[in-house]
Structures are given as C-alpha cells and as structure tokens.
Amino acid sequence: MEELSNNKCFDGEQLRFSHKSSTVNCEMQFSVFLPPQAKESSVPVLFWLSGLTCTDENFVFKAGAQKYASKYGIAIIAPDTSPRGKGIPDDVEGAYDFGLGAGFYLNATEYPWNLNYQMHDYINNELTKLIEKEFPVNLDRCGIFGHSMGGHGALCIGLKNPKRFKAISAFAPICSPINCSWGKKAFKNYLGDDEDNWKNYDACELVLENKAVQQPVLVDQGSDDEFLSTQLKPELLEKAFNKAERSLQLRMQNGYDHSYFFIASFIQDHLRFHRDNL
Amino acid sequence: MEELSNNKCFDGEQLRFSHKSSTVNCEMQFSVFLPPQAKESSVPVLFWLSGLTCTDENFVFKAGAQKYASKYGIAIIAPDTSPRGKGIPDDVEGAYDFGLGAGFYLNATEYPWNLNYQMHDYINNELTKLIEKEFPVNLDRCGIFGHSMGGHGALCIGLKNPKRFKAISAFAPICSPINCSWGKKAFKNYLGDDEDNWKNYDACELVLENKAVQQPVLVDQGSDDEFLSTQLKPELLEKAFNKAERSLQLRMQNGYDHSYFFIASFIQDHLRFHRDNL
Numbered sequence: 001m002e003e004l005s006n007n008k009c010f011d012g013e014q015l016r017f018s019h020k021s022s023t024v025n026c027e028m029q030f031s032v033f034l035p036p037q038a039k040e041s042s043v044p045v046l047f048w049l050s051g052l053t054c055t056d057e058n059f060v061f062k063a064g065a066q067k068y069a070s071k072y073g074i075a076i077i078a079p080d081t082s083p084r085g086k087g088i089p090d091d092v093e094g095a096y097d098f099g100l101g102a103g104f105y106l107n108a109t110e111y112p113w114n115l116n117y118q119m120h121d122y123i124n125n126e127l128t129k130l131i132e133k134e135f136p137v138n139l140d141r142c143g144i145f146g147h148s149m150g151g152h153g154a155l156c157i158g159l160k161n162p163k164r165f166k167a168i169s170a171f172a173p174i175c176s177p178i179n180c181s182w183g184k185k186a187f188k189n190y191l192g193d194d195e196d197n198w199k200n201y202d203a204c205e206l207v208l209e210n211k212a213v214q215q216p217v218l219v220d221q222g223s224d225d226e227f228l229s230t231q232l233k234p235e236l237l238e239k240a241f242n243k244a245e246r247s248l249q250l251r252m253q254n255g256y257d258h259s260y261f262f263i264a265s266f267i268q269d270h271l272r273f274h275r276d277n278l
Numbered sequence: 279m280e281e282l283s284n285n286k287c288f289d290g291e292q293l294r295f296s297h298k299s300s301t302v303n304c305e306m307q308f309s310v311f312l313p314p315q316a317k318e319s320s321v322p323v324l325f326w327l328s329g330l331t332c333t334d335e336n337f338v339f340k341a342g343a344q345k346y347a348s349k350y351g352i353a354i355i356a357p358d359t360s361p362r363g364k365g366i367p368d369d370v371e372g373a374y375d376f377g378l379g380a381g382f383y384l385n386a387t388e389y390p391w392n393l394n395y396q397m398h399d400y401i402n403n404e405l406t407k408l409i410e411k412e413f414p415v416n417l418d419r420c421g422i423f424g425h426s427m428g429g430h431g432a433l434c435i436g437l438k439n440p441k442r443f444k445a446i447s448a449f450a451p452i453c454s455p456i457n458c459s460w461g462k463k464a465f466k467n468y469l470g471d472d473e474d475n476w477k478n479y480d481a482c483e484l485v486l487e488n489k490a491v492q493q494p495v496l497v498d499q500g501s502d503d504e505f506l507s508t509q510l511k512p513e514l515l516e517k518a519f520n521k522a523e524r525s526l527q528l529r530m531q532n533g534y535d536h537s538y539f540f541i542a543s544f545i546q547d548h549l550r551f552h553r554d555n556l
C-alpha cells in the first residue's frame with residue numbers, strides 16, 4: 001500500500017492510497033478520512049460509494065463530510081467506482097454508464113468483465129480487510145452509504161452483508177436497477193441474459209428476500225433530480241420495504257437535484273444517522 | 279448575462295453565469311451563491327478571489343462555504359482568476375504562475391497583457407456593478423476574501439478600496455509579491471521593469487501607504503504550507519501592519535497545508551468574521 005497524499009483537515013487526516021488488488025486484478029486507489037479521535041483509539045467506520053463517472057476523490061472534495069466525521073469521530077473510506085488502468089475492459093463506445101467508472105458494485109460473471117469487475121468482493125472482503133489491518137477502525141461499528149449508482153451499491157452491499165454493515169444510507173440511489181435502463185444495460189453485460197441472476201443485486205428484491213434483517217436505512221432524494229422518475233424510482237424501494245414490513249426513512253427534499261450540492265446540504269444528517277446507529 | 283447552471287444548495291441557490299466583459303475584453307464566467315434570505319431582502323455580499331490555476335469553480339465545489347453563507351445570510355461572488363478564451367495571451371511556456379489562471383488581480387500596463395489583464399478594474403468596477411444590478415445584494419455591506427494569489431488579490435483590492443470593502447480576510451495569501459518569485463515574474467511581465475509601479479499592488483506597501491484606513495483583517499496560514507517561506511511570507515505582512523500601527527489578526531494553523539482541505543477547515547470562521555464586520 002502506497003500513500004499518495006496526506007492533508008490535515010478538520011484536525012484529522014485526509015489520506016489517499018494506492019494498492020495492488022488481487023480481487024479486481026489491478027492497482028486501485030482509495031481515500032480515507034481519519035478523525036482526530038483515531039489518534040487515541042479505534043473509531044467507527046463508514047464506507048462511501050460514489051456514483052457513475054466518479055473516482056474516490058469526488059466525495060472527498062465536494063461532500064463536506066470531514067467536518068462531521070471529525071466532530072463525531074468516524075473514519076470514512078471512499079473506494080473507486082470500478083477497476084481502472086491499462087488493459088481493463090471498458091464500454092466499447094466509452095459510455096459513462098458502463099465499464100470504467102461504472103462498476104455497479106457487483107461481481108461480474110460474464111467474460112471479459114469477470115476478470116476485473118468484482119467490486120462487491122473487493123469492497124466487502126479485500127478492502128475491508130486491508131482497512132482493518134492498516135487503520136485504527138472498529139469493524140464492529142461499520143456503516144455504508146453512497147450516491148446514485150453508489151446508493152445502489154450501499155443498499156445492496158449493506159443488505160447482503162447485515163452482520164458487517166449495521167446502518168445504511170443513500171443519496172438519490174438507483175433503487176431498482178432491474179427496472180431502469182442504467183441497471184439493465186450494466187446487469188446484462190456484467191451478469192448475462194438470465195434476469196434471475198440480476199435480482200441478487202437489486203435492493204428491492206434483497207429487501208423482500210431477507211425480511212428478518214432490520215438494519216436502519218435512511219434515503220434522501222431531491223424532488224428536482226433529473227433522473228428521479230427514469231432511473232432512481234424511490235417509490236419502488238418504499239413499496240418493497242412496506243411489503244417486507246421493514247422501516248425505511250425516505251425523505252423527499254424539495255427543489256434539490258442530483259449534484260453534490262444536494263449531498264453537501266444533507267451530509268451532516270447522514271453522519272449523525274450513522275453515529276446514532278453504529 | 280447568461281445563466282450556465284443553477285443548483286439548490288443549503289436552501290439557497292448556487293448559480294453560474296457567463297457575460298461579455300468590456301474591461302477584460304472577453305467572455306467571463308463567475309459563480310454566485312445566494313442565501314435563502316435573499317428571497318426576502320438584500321443581503322451582505324462577499325467577493326472570493328481564488329489562487330493560481332483556479333477558475334471560479336474550485337471554491338464553489340471545495341470550500342464548503344455555502345452552509346455558513348446560508349446560515350448567516352451572505353451572498354458570495356466568485357470571479358475567475360484571469361481573462362480566458364481564444365486570443366487571450368498566455369505565458370509562452372504555459373506556466374501555471376503567469377497568464378491564464380494567474381491574473382494577479384491587477385491592471386496590466388505592458389503589451390499585450392494590458393489588452394485583457396485588467397482584473398482589478400474588472401472586479402472592483404464592472405463585476406461589482408453587474409452584481410448590484412442583477413442580484414439582491416447590499417454593496418454597503420461588502421467584504422472580500424481569497425486564497426494564495428487570491429489572498430493577495432483580496433488584500434490589495436480591499437486595501438485600495440476601503441470604502442467598498444469593509445472587511446478583508448485571506449487564507450495563505452501571497453503577502454508581498456514584490457518579495458517573492460511568483461510576484462516578481464508576474465509584476466515584471468504585467469507592469470514592466472520599473473519596480474516603483476509594483477508597489478501599487480503589494481499589500482505590505484499599501485498598508486504603509488494608507489495608515490489611516492482601519493478595516494478589520496483576518497489571515498489564516500497553515501504551518502506546513504509548502505509555499506510558506508518562499509512565496510507567502512506572512513511575517514512581512516505582520517511587520518507592515520505593526521509599522522503602520524494597524525491591527526492584523528494573523529493565525530498560524532498548526533499542521534495545515536496550502537490545499538482546500540485547509541480552507542474548508544476554517545471557512546466558517548471567515549464567514550463569521552465578515553458577518554460580524556459588515
């Protein structure tokens with residue numbers, strides 16, 4: 001693991017690293033915020049998953065989370081959104097919604113994507129183990145959150161691994177990828193034609209499949225989000241939670257769009273939510 | 279004036295515009311944050327001047343100022359750091375510290391720079407008039423702040439125009455451009471060989487020249503800033519203020535560097551400083 005940068009921020013440390021991943025078979029970058037409390041003892045930890053086209057850095061620069069992570073004493077890990085680098089396959093047309101920057105946080109089964117696009121296992125296994133080894137974090141107090149495609153990722157990885165992730169939150173998540181064009185394109189390519197296999201990475205399906213799990217879940221959605229009705233569809237998530245008789249805190253935020261200006265406006269609430277539930 | 283973007287942010291509006299400037303003779307972009315209070319009445323206004331290589335957008339994305347501007351009811355205007363576009367002259371080698379992205383907030387006198395690089399008058403006259411005409415801001419309650427080259431700009435434009443700018447603050451400003459290599463290169467090119475003319479844009483000289491002015495001035499400087507001893511030299515500013523028997527609030531911030539992580543860590547203090555002094 002190589003340290004790429006280190007900046008003091010809100011009395012804590014904003015760090016960036018590169019490491020060779022055996023799960024996705026390439027060099028991967030990730031960012032870590034360590035609050036000042038981490039100098040004294042191990043701290044709770046949150047994984048942030050970013051959306052389409054992002055790297056690990058968008059959240060670090062734009063969300064303004066460090067202030068509250070510092071105040072509440074929480075570490076934040078921000079992985080990249082896909083494998084990257086020479087030889088990593090990408091969408092043939094270089095589209096923003098598939099391939100590089102669009103890993104959809106799943107384990108691909110179809111060639112050639114299966115050689116690298118194993119983002120679920122990268123985050124849930126390899127990166128988590130590395131974080132535990134290298135930083136003073138307490139994995140018994142671990143949450144996950146994200147935005148858009150990363151909101152889908154947070155919901156899926158969180159719902160699939162409830163013993164690891166004690167709380168889940170999301171900004172404008174893709175709530176049911178099997179029911180929108182972004183998800184259908186990605187799942188068809190990564191997972192093949194059998195749509196039954198797609199359900200394994202659909203938050204609405206996962207909620208219904210595992211009703212006994214009762215992690216707290218918070219979702220914020222802007223009412224003026226350009227992708228609201230075509231790609232995100234929070235009403236499907238609400239319906240699934242209702243059907244499973246599980247609690248979902250879904251907040252429609254009037255006038256907000258899909259940008260990081262929306263995320264920054266409510267990031268404090270998400271940090272507080274995780275603090276209170278970890 | 280054309281609106282390029284509009285995002286709801288902390289219950290206010292983060293806006294971006296383009297307009298044809300007759301002062302710098304090209305199309306210019308600038309960003310504006312309007313707090314929710316601006317819907318009801320005119321609000322105090324701050325000009326933010328960015329550093330080398332920045333556009334109007336770096337501050338908007340990275341500083342996290344909107345939260346406090348919203349809370350305190352202050353508008354923030356972020357201009358670009360130089361004229362831009364086809365036909366605008368740049369450093370012959372495309373260096374980061376002169377030409378595009380490096381206007382140094384002065385009025386160039388040397389050809390060809392004098393045709394476009396009139397950033398002092400652009401900000402102090404043309405942009406200010408446009409802002410007053412287009413937005414509900416109260417120019418009797420106006421402050422200025424900035425970072426690095428923009429900290430130099432805030433100090434100079436503020437000190438030269440005390441009736442307009444009632445308070446000045448800066449993060450890691452170039453305190454005496456006539457005494458560092460960044461400033462010497464820029465001033466020689468923009469203002470010519472006569473070093474007497476350079477003093478007109480040197481904060482330390484301006485403080486001594488106009489001792490009667492007593493604007494409140496706050497400066498934050500990171501102790502681990504890589505440019506501290508070679509380019510920034512806050513000790514020269516402190517000496518000038520002492521000699522002029524003026525008050526300077528200079529805070530050395532232990533362990534912080536030159537990045538926006540440093541700015542974000544203390545931006546609330548600067549918004550509060552301007553709120554209390556406007």
